[in-house]
């Protein structure tokens with residue numbers, strides 16, 4: 283390969299501790315270094331690269347931290363060719379060897395064909411696979427079959443801070459010539475069978491604060507004469523969902539898209555070995571027993587999860603405390619055609635009803651801190667056909683057509699602001715462990731994924 287291309291390896295990228303979640307200057311410096319390294323790599327490939335200054339972020343404690351630049355890169359500007367825009371992120375979730383990693387998370391380590399390291403699959407590996415696919419055309423001295431644009435950010439894991447404003451601002455410039463948008467920031471549903479993703483759930487994240495006073499109490503001195511905030515909160519949280527996973531907030535299922543026979547058939551077509559899935563998840567029993575029910579409850583029905591309680595006593599030992607104020611945190615994954623502001627009203631009304639029935643003298647405040655919309659695409663768009671053909675070429679099989687139960691906020695932003703077709707082409711296997719200890723990408727997925735992206739460019743050129 284031409285040394286001028288300045289090939290970066292996954293090992294070098296994983297070694298950069300680009301953690302966007304912990305808001306400390308050291309990690310911010312690493313994020314800036316990561317974005318510089320990526321911009322240099324793209325420049326050496328011949329891309330026209332702009333690093334957009336994103337200003338700074340004001341944190342709740344009053345601290346201000348700079349936001350790493352977003353890279354906008356363009357390769358080719360041939361009006362006779364289609365233009366594919368790839369979105370990815372180079373920031374990572376926190377990782378510490380002491381949390382149960384078998385190796386230093388920032389040293390890419392190969393064991394049995396698995397490349398372990400923070401960001402290996404989420405999302406440094408896939409971003410490099412797209413870059414490697416472009417490098418392959420360069421190395422073969424072949425023209426790129428399509429014009430390619432890259433938008434690469436460094437704050438995805440922290441909620442894509444300020445990205446929506448940038449997409450809005452660049453709508454009629456950077457995005458004006460874009461025909462299709464591709465993202466590779468999720469996983470297959472299997473170990474070996476590739477997939478195309480056409481939908482993600484949204485998320486409404488709530489806090490419910492119950493306050494008596496801003497100091498804790500001694501339970502011997504005050505226990506028995508107080509409306510205890512924790513008792514109120516436990517009752518509130520306990521009123522949200524029943525033991526079968528059914529959400530108890532009145533009206534919450536009203537707008538959920540009706541289920542059709544055709545849709546059920548799409549779930550039937552997906553190969554999912556439930557036993558293997560259950561074992562690899564180390565769960566004794568799921569709420570549902572069939573593949574179809576499991577997939578539907580992950581993808582096309584809402585779910586409510588209780589995440590934690592701020593202010594609760596959670597240390598070892600037997601401290602006899604009554605917390606003076608507590609904040610419960612829960613979220614609802616949203617599906618088509620649920621609406622974020624309707625859900626906010628329904629949840630607030632429900633909690634107010636439950637709270638008023640307790641006749642508590644405490645104060646309750648409900649807030650929706652995050653409202654992310656669900657996304658669903660038209661799988662008959664040209665690029666879905668191109669992706670399917672590329673998968674047949676590289677893997678010799680039909681892809682699983684899947685949705686994702688989690689949320690990739692940028693998908694909906696692109697759909698609503700840029701008005702172009704968005705496709706998710708994952709390249710990682712189901713057990714890659716995004717956000718978890720011992721995150722990895724299989725060497726096979728990384729290499730075949732690179733081939734898949736090159737084949738996708740060729741198919742797009744044919745179909746455009």
Ligand SMILES: NCCCC(=O)N[C@@H](Cc1c[nH]cn1)C(=O)O
Pocket residue numbers: 467468469485487652654686687688689690691716
């Ligand atoms: N497989 C892709 C996962 C992307 C991801 O983890 N997204 C977060 C985004 C989010 C939602 N609410 C708060 N952050 C997720 O939890 O789905």
Ligand SMILES: [Zn+2]
Pocket residue numbers: 371404405438467
């Ligand atoms: Zn990601």
Ligand SMILES: [Zn+2]
Pocket residue numbers: 375404439716717
């Ligand atoms: Zn992630």
